Amino acid sequence: MPNMKLEFSLPPLPAQATRPNHLYQGDEPLQYILPRACHSTCGLVSNAQNLLSSDTKLFTTLTRELAEETAVLLDFGVAVAGIPVIYVEEIESTRTSNCVIDFRVSEGLPGILRPDGDGPFPFSAGADTSRRVRFRLNGRGFYQAQCVQGSQRWARLSVLSGGPCTIRISLAGFIPTTSNTPVDRLPGLFQCSDKMLSQAWACGARTLQLNSIPARTIPPPWQVSADMGVLIDSQRCNAYGWGGGWTDYTVEFCGMILEGGLAWNVRVFGNRPGMLFQLSLDGSGVARLEQWYGYYNTAQTTLEPKLIASTELKNAKIEIGQWFKLHTVCEGDDVVRITINEEERVEFKQGRIGAEWSPQSTVPDNDFPHLPRGSVGIGAGMDQVCRFKDMVVRAIPSGEVLYQSALNTSAVLSDFGIGWNQLPYLFDGAKRDRYPWTADIIIGGKALYYSTAGTEYVRGNILASILRENDSPLLAGGGPPGLDFGRSRRDTMFTVLTINYSLYLILVVFDYWWYTGDGSLLELAWPRITRCLSYMETKVDDRGLLDVTGVEAGDYDYYNGIQAGISTKRNALYVAVLRACAEMTTCPVLKAGETGNDYLQQAQRTATAIKAHCYNPKTGHFNIADSRLEGFQQETHAWLVTEGLVTGDRLPAILAKLAQLGTSTHNAAPLSFSQDTPHVPPVISPIMSAFHIMAAITAGQHAEAEAVLRRVWEPMMNETSEHFTGTTWEFLTAEGAPFKGDFCSYAQLFSVGPTFILPRYVLGVEPRAAGFRKFVVYPRLRIDGLLWAQGRVSTPKGEHIEVRWQAFEAGWRLSCRAPVGLTGSVVVPDWVWSKRKEVRVNGTRHEGAEEIQIGPDGVDVLVHFV
Template sequence: MRALATGKLFLVGTLLAVCNASTDNFLPQRYQLGTKPSITTKPLQTGQSVTLDFDKNSVVTLDYGYEVAGFPYFQISDVKGPVQIEVKYTEQFDGLNHVWADGPYYFTNGLSNSFRVETFNITEPGKVESYFIQGGQRWQSIKVLTKGHITLTGVGFVPTIDRVDLDNLPSTFTCSNPTYNEIWKLGANAVAAACFDANSQPSTWEVTEEGAYIRGQKPGPGVNGMDWTDYTMTFSSRIVRGGTGWSVSQPISESGLLLLLISNLPDETTFVNTNKTLTPPNSIVVASGWGFVNQTTLDSQLVGSFPVSVDIKEGEWYKISTTLLSGSQLSIDIDGTPVLNISLADYGVSALSAGGWGFGPYQDQIALVKDVTVHASNGTLLYENGMRSSSILSEYGVRQNTEALCMDGAKRDRLVWLGDFFHTSKVLTSSTSRWDYAQGTLNYLLDTQLPNGLVSIAPQMGYNTSSLKEVLYSYYGLNDYQILGVLSFTGFFLRSGDLAWAKSVWPSIQRQISWILGEIDSNTQLVSFSGFLGDANGTAISAALVQGLKEAAVVADALDDAKSAQTYRDTATKISKAINELLWNDELGVYVRSTSSNTSYGVADIAFAISSGVASEERAASSLAKVAELKLTPGYKDVSTTDSSSADISPNTNGFLLAAAMEANDTSIAKYLLDNLWTAMTNDKYSSGASWEYVAQDLSPGLSLFTSQSHPWGGAPTYVLTEHVAGIRAVTPGHRSWIIQPAISGFDLDWVAASVKTQYGQLSVKWELGNKMLTVDVTAPRGTSGILSLPSSIQIKAIKVNGHKVTSGHNISLQSGSSVVTIQLG
């Protein structure tokens, strides 16, 4: 139940009464009482109560066992107080030892809590729920801050994602190596946590007759004024608790100028853990960048806190005017009284560019906002909004999600990243089989398409996507993400075979491809732009396009678009020829980065040269041999010129390599990655049960607490194990015809079993090796057929299919139904 908090709870805790917790909620599995967080925990029994006391056992550590997400709730049976409690959330345990846990996350509003710490004032027994979603965490701590005690009889999360049984998914994988089974689950759990249904992520604002009721969060910039400079933004605000916050000169999805007006912080509404050094009473706090505190890669510069001459009282309305001239001269008036006039340049802040305005108080603060106006420097009224209509939710990017979507990460990067969906789309089809998530995400991305064919690379939730086309200038960058976006579409279609859906989006995909083809250098026949994968006129991006065109041609065939299919194949052939002529370094024996960087090479160059089919068998083997020079403790660094001493390892790019190595039958590289890079993610000291964004060379998360540890782009083994170790792959879209090509050697496995949900039914395989006998049990849906393809390296003495001898050699034709193939090995 989510309603505007009123009365006593309104004043002290932003707590909302909720219904009884159902058994479908996420519940902690283990706990520990003490005076500080503890990674050593013990089982938490059903119905067990826990008492926290300020003088002893003031902290309880809760371990959910794996990544969960939702609305935190607390069932309290007894209170001696009132008692203030501080609650922390984190993916890795160590976050509980830090002031801000593993946050805050100011990268995007994300329809979730921007902060990983929140405080509550408990005055009476009952069940209470946090207003905000926590996007993803394994660990939680609750600490009593004031004299007294509370008894908890229930703690958990009301889910905002699917509760899935990872041992009974629609598509499955198991084998004789328990670690590989856990590795397969990493990707499955990542998509389970990062993907969710339409309307499951409510707005983080409430629209009332008095204005927008906004709790502490990243300011949501509106879609207006993105190219405006030298304006005055005026609004009225009533502080409910702590302060009110706003931004100016803030582009969507970028940093800007952040401001807080802090109240006089009265004792009756101020939490005891309020940071009065950062947010002193009766002050204006100014910061440039992403937030008020640094969080690894999101640089923030605290300009300072400036006392105001006005006594700022909670519960009273103030009219606040902010003017920023020449990107540097900042002045603020309150009710017509000047309270701040500074040059940001004097504080080392570079001149700010054009941008709009937004609203969002700081951690644990609450404020009402109304009557927003914006005037040009000449006094012309540019904008006016009373902030009392629900239309402001989509304008300021806080509208409930209207589509089923997959985020880039569960706790952070809660945007829809176009290129990163390359892996996610395949993980979905190999695990949860939520095709609606893949289709919803791709539809959402294509809704941002410009007339020239470009698709936004990272649209936020909460906005009307059509309005984003005019303002997301910078989010049509990373041009190679357009290619990865095409590959996300083709990869999903080839596995799902959903022809009706593919037909509905095909014109948009073709426009996107048309834009990419327009960027081919007519002199080199290579792709002329650089990007995430590599350099302009380089191997990785050009080879990725070859792969995209070949797969798009298969889609065109399925849609009876023969003309497009021929065009795509012909173009792929030309680019492939150019790569082999211009980018193969015969002396080094590897495909190089680009025509202008012909002695360096990287993981993506080698991976896409192989997966696209550009590389011959000989050149693929030579390139993979060169990968050894990129080898570090957990995996392979991205580029040969990268400083090995400081490199983090990317499961994203190593995922490209993992699949390519298997396609080239190089199980040694694949095994090294599984046994090191992905095994690191199962270490209980850091594990979230999901795949990570980066891995450091000491096998810890690669960006410290900032690391997203439920990031589907790191989940490649989930589909690679299914498709290359179990061996289930589609030959025609949707697995109407299929191939079972198991990797029966190289991984020290005795048996492997996998199943994939197709539009025709379950396609399953189990193979078992022992006593010079290989047994392969295949169950195929009605209306499908395929081939069991055995490695050419094995010697076959005899083959039986369902007890009958056959003489098929290494490729055995199978029909629908159950087939038991026994192979006597030589």
């Protein structure tokens, strides 16, 4: 018999935690993150399971005899974040030197089997370059790493000492640096009858937790002491933050090698690769000086350093633990001259390639780019520990002191842009890049509002970009998290200044205002936004289209190549931004008057131009750009459909082409470009697929939206996969594995689309006015076979909107409760409304339309089919 009363039979909704985004709940003491399982051991290891226990009286014994390897591989079950820590109970060794424990981490299982884990990642200033920590043991006690490891499921502890050596360890884990609140106790929550969909929401929420970085939780990668300068262990060079414009100069400093060697670079600008000098000292005391072009002396998958020259130092008299002086001269196009201890002089050539730098540029075997200007940086190579002190940079020929520091106070950390993070941030990826990029939160921000509700993290990203000052009207697309905003904001540290990144940031500002109602941040950002838009208008041609070339045309999908000229996607983005800005002018604090109409007129102008000039009748779709006429791009057409720029007979054809993007993948998940698109790799992009899903929902293609969601995210949900981390991946191969292997970020904001798509379109909650002052509950996306959905959405009122609905054989029921002071309504979805025989609202027969108002005590809607 059908359930004629339409009584809910849903599981209880878990209660929200009281402090969901704090590192610790209530007054609970610190709890280390411990492994859940011991995957395997090698060599002489006993009682490995004891490392799963918080009981410090239990310990694991690792014994190494001679050259035999001894190690234990630990599984934390899902990706976790924190500072590596161990507790050593006892050491037995006949060696005079310290025993060493190598603590290696990786997100996926394949990476942990590599000598360096799934790293290194030298691109990011301030983040830990290495994915390994070496604990040099000298007795019983705690040993804690300097830096955060942002995302890893796996950790491998091995004994590096030559043996014989026995070490007893009672703790191996992490000090948490991000919230670990169970995702079902977050302010936002989505659950439904389909396990995979519920898991997709939860994995995105966990990804957001790992990337939500509270203020002052990222320790600097350098240690500073008053008498010994800075201590650097295996960290890439970081450059002085206001020296990007320097041309000819000398730099002098004192260095000390403790293990392996040290490194420095000259004429390095922003975060571009530069001239890197690597001084190493081997076990027999032989010193060697190398010139590299790159970030580090060990490769990251996408950043291959190039060894330019190498020479043995025969007269420098460099010894372990002893200070020596280094003097480097950069003058014009002359050779770079380096003097060590005023005894030995070495010369290295400068590069001759003058082309504008690009992250995709290739360097011929016999040359590297010419670097006419840039700052000075110091650091270390892989497995190198060193010190620096007494740095002075002088201009040539004037001798003016450009920078001087003993490098012995914490101020030096701000000098080099690697201090504690002053703001809370929402990072792009927890493992890498660990930067507050703006492009990533165009999806990540929306998902955050429907899960953790940690709005302070999005606000931190916006502030970090708005507060940066530069000559360009464009908005900073990202920057080092260790920036000191009390210093001059006109620095030369890393940033990205492109049209697309500026457009993304404006949309992020709009979403922040739309979901929070916070007009104060909008008021702060508005002058920068309007200046940026005015500059963009200078890039609009006489047809009404943005025409952008050079580095300003860059975008986040660097691996797909640049879209120079008239990019259809960029112009569709511009339409979306202009419409968003028109809406933002209604915010009372802006006192924007009628400027909203101007933005709407500009949007209409560009929309008309896109339809007239970007569509290619020969191919039956829109061009990628006027410089790239071959191929079909998923994201471009998703934006066009969502913004209503594909109409008439064009719409069915475009939707069909979007549906055909999966013909060559393992499970029909869509590629980001058609197979006939030249010069792009076959990649499944979760962020582009999220836009694809929204386009399908806009067009009423429910089956397509569901198919894309399942096919793209199912590989990430496979708990038997060696890549499973309980989080969402940056990008995938056509076979459904992480693209670019260990380089791929397994906890990436790009990929958290389901965490807002499901509560917004399946549960149905979305704002209709800024700050949810008006909202609607409209479960418009029909998932075939879905029986029920329930959840909550946080609001600025401090209380949440709670919704549950269930489908029955005999009808459909939805209930909603919302904070007092908000105006909301329920829209019964078409597939339900079309089958109605009787509708009751709060027990009373309803004869009106499918949109039903929510009263102060909530609403209960029953639709009977029989």
